[in-house]
Amino acid sequence: MKLTDKVIVVTGAGGGMGKAIVSQLLERGAFVVGIDLSVDSMNGIQQPNFVAKAADVLNEERVSEIFAEVHQEQGKIDGLVNALGIAQAQTPIEEVSLDQWHRLMNINATSLFITCKQAVKYMKPKNKGSIITIASISAVRPRPGLQSYIASKGAAESFSRAMAIELAPHSIRVNTIHPGPADTNMLGQFTGEKGDNSAMKNDVFKQSVPLGELIQPEDIASAVVYLLSDNARMVTGATLHVDGGRGL
Template identity: 65%
Template sequence: MELKDKVVVVTGAGGGMGKAISEKLLTEGALVVGMDLKEASMKDRNHPQFTAMAIDILNEEAVASAFAEAHEQYGKIDGLVNAIGMAQSASSIEDVSLEFWHQLMNVNVTSLFLTSKEAAKYMKPKQQGSIITIASISAVRPRPGLQAYIASKGAAESFSRALAIELAPHGIRVNTVHPGPTDTGMLGQFAAPGADVDTAKKQIFADSVPMGRLVAPSDIAESISYLVSDRAAMVTGAVLHVDGGRGL
C-alpha cells in the first residue's frame, strides 16, 4: 500500500497496458482517475477508489475540464501516466497517408502535451508529482515499416526528457517507459495487413525478445508503480526499458 492516497491519472485506462496499470495502482492504495474515450471500456473497474472519465484526449477543453474535475474531487494530482497509444500496421512509407500521419502523431504525441500541461498546473503548487509516458522500445530499436509510429515514440521520449529538466526545480519527476512487444490487443495491429495475428505474435514479436517471451501488461504496471512511488524520489529524465532485452 505504498501508494496509499496518491491521486494518479491514467489515460488509455480502458484496456491493455492502461487497464493493467490502473489495476496495479489500485492494489497499491492509489486513488486512480481513468481517462478513456468510452466510459464503458472501464466499467470492469468496480472499485471505490477508481473514477472513470470518458473524454476525448485530443480536445483541449475536455482535457482541462477533466483534470479540473479530478483536482476538485481529490484536492491534488500526484501522478500522471500517459498510457494512451495508437499502432501502425507495417507498411512502406509510400503507403502512409498524410491523414494517418497526423492522426497517429496527435494520439501519440499531442495528447502528451495536453495532459502533461494540465498535470503540471496542479503539481507545481504542491512542489511534487510524477509524470510517466509509455513510449516504445522501437524508438531506439526500429523495425521496418513502422516509420510513423517510431517517429511518434521518439518524440514522446524527447518531450519527456525536455519536461524532466524543466519541471525538476518544481519537484516534479518525468520519466519514460519503453515496453518491448507486449501481449495486448494492440500487438496484432503492428502486423502487415492480412497477416495472421497469432503467427505475427509468436514468430515475429516473441522471437525477437532475448528473454524468450512477450512482455506482459503486468510487467509494465510494476515499473509504473515504482516510478510513481517515493522509491523513485530522485529518478527523473530516465528511460526505463521493460523489453526482455529487445533493445540490446
C-alpha cells in the first residue's frame, strides 16, 4: 500500500498514535504535515518530507492558515488524519462540571468540524480525498464514569458518517477507526494515573481485550495507511475496529 506523493495532514502528530501514524505514512512515501499543541512534541520526527506546525486545533483561524500554507506549498491536500484527543478520568456524572463536558466535546468533536471544513475546501476542487478520524471503541462499548469522553467519540463517529454521505459525490472518502485500549500515555489518564503504569495497564485494560494484548500505536497506524491508500477506494462511512475484540 503506497502513499507516494500524497500530501497528508495529521493532527495530534506529537501523541502516541500520532507519531506512529506519521512514521508509517513517511515510510510509504507521503509528504506529512503534523499539527500539535507544540512543535517540541514532534521534535523526534526528522525527515525531509515532514513539516511540524504548532496549533491549538480549536483555533479556526490558525488551522485555516496552516491548511492554506500547505496547499500553497504542495499544491494539494490528499488526506487528513484526526488523531488528537484528550481523555476523561473516570468520574460519576454528578461530579463532572459543565466546563469539563464542554472541554471534552470541544477538543474531541468540535475540532473535527474545524479540520474537516478546511480539508474539504482543498479536496473538493480536486474531486478526491480521504479523511480518517480516530474515535474509540468506547463509543459503542462504554465503560462507567467516562460519559463525556464517550459522548464526544460517538459524535466523532456520527460526524464522520455524515461527512461520508455528504462528500461521496466529490469522491472524498471519510472513515473512522475505533481503537481499543492502546499503549500510549493517554491510557493511564482514564483511571487518573500519570504517565506509564504497567501494573494498571495489565490489570484493568489488557484483561478487557479478548485477544489478550493492548493495542499498539503501530496497529492503528497500519489501519490508517490502508484507509488512506487507493486499496480502500470503495471504503467510505466505515468504522474499523482495531480493538483486539474489545467491542464484541
